[in-house]
Amino acid sequence: MDRDHFYSLMNGEGTFDYEVYLNTRQLLSCQKAFGEFCNRDELQFQIVHQVEELWMKLAGYTLLDIDDYIQQENTNRVLTLFRRVHLTLQLMTDQLRLLETMSPKEYQEIRLQLGHGSGQESPGFRVLLKMHQPLWDSFQKHYLENHGLTVEKIYDGEYSHSDAYVVAEAMAEFDELFQKFRYHHLQLIHRTIGLGAKSLKGRSVELLENGLRVQFFPELWEIRNRMTDAWGRQYGAVRDSVTGH
Ligand code: HEM
Known part of the structure; x- marks a missing residue:
């Protein structure tokens, strides 16, 4: 052709x-002009990153709207828009797989093009890392404090599958899907340059594992521990086998 x-x-x-x-x-x-690519994987490499930046822009923009609607306690809007954010994060994670079609050797040629660039400089990622605290503050004020509620009450003490509970679960899902992106990205690094490698800034790639432990909404995870512990205290943390053995 x-x-x-x-x-x-x-x-x-x-x-x-x-x-x-x-x-x-x-x-x-x-993207680079067709004649300028260092190899035939570079177009894919640029496009995947650029598309991911666009999805992160959309997610960040949508989270701003979500914050407005949380302040209005407009739960239907909040849930619909969180679904958009969730799908966006899922797409971001799924798209990483495209890069599995690039061999480790060919990636090394592309890597030479990157200067000392790092994904940590991604504008989309950096903005998403800053949005959870204002969202949490709005949720706490409008869905909890204004109604005399707490996380414990909506999940356990006064559990009724309330608006506050479904919004909290949508927030937990956002947190979880962000973690999943980080986890799959680490798997991609494992496959492409190896986890024992150093980044182009000379940092150990293993440092990214710290990011896997970051929780946007720790209270929403901690409540599950507390409920399970309380249940364990009531019925016994270690139980008998159902078969009686
Ligand atoms: C072959 C593919 C890829 C490789 C080998 C790779 C490698 C790396 C490495 C080594 C780091 C650590 C940088 C540092 O410590 O400064 C990093 C961070 C990062 N990369 Fe990638 N990456 C790849 C694809 C992608 C894609 C497609 C995205 C799309 C958004 C992305 C986004 C990021 C982000 C957001 C970080 C910061 C992560 C954090 O702080 O938890 N990477 N990547």
Whole structure:
């Protein structure tokens, strides 16, 4: 096939209304020019990262709306928008798998292109790391304190599957899906450069394991421990086998 012919078709003219509205001319030139790639995996590498940045932009933007709706106690809106954030994080995690189609050797060629760049410089990731505290503060004020509720009451003492409870569960899911992204990203590193490697900033890759222990909403995880411990105190933490042996 005539590569140059198809390359120019891929970029499009940029003049149809569809192309103008979506700014495809600029979008499709956000990657290196076809002749500049260091190998045939580099386009995929750039696109996956760029798409992930777009999903993180959408997630961050949506979390701002969620915060507004939490302050209005508009639970239907909060849940619908959290679903959007959850799906976005799932897509981000699923998309990492595309990079499994790149061999470790070919990645080393791409790595040479990155300077000392690090995913920790990702604007989308950095903003998502800053949003959980204001969200928690809004949730605590509007769904809990204003109604004389606590996390313990909505999960256990006064459990009724209330609005506060379903919003809390949506927040826990956001927390969990963010963790899953971090976990699968670490698996991808394991597969591509190895966990024993050093980042392009000279840091041990193993340091990323600390991120796996970060919880956005620790109170929502701690309540489960406390409920299980309380249950254990009541019925016995270690129980007899159902078979009687
Ligand atoms: C072959 C694929 C990839 C490799 C080998 C890789 C490797 C790495 C390494 C070594 C680090 C640690 C950097 C440091 O300590 O400064 C890192 C961090 C990071 N990377 Fe990747 N990465 C890959 C793909 C991706 C993709 C597709 C994304 C999409 C968003 C991404 C986002 C991030 C983020 C957000 C961090 C910071 C993570 C944290 O602090 O927990 N990476 N990556």
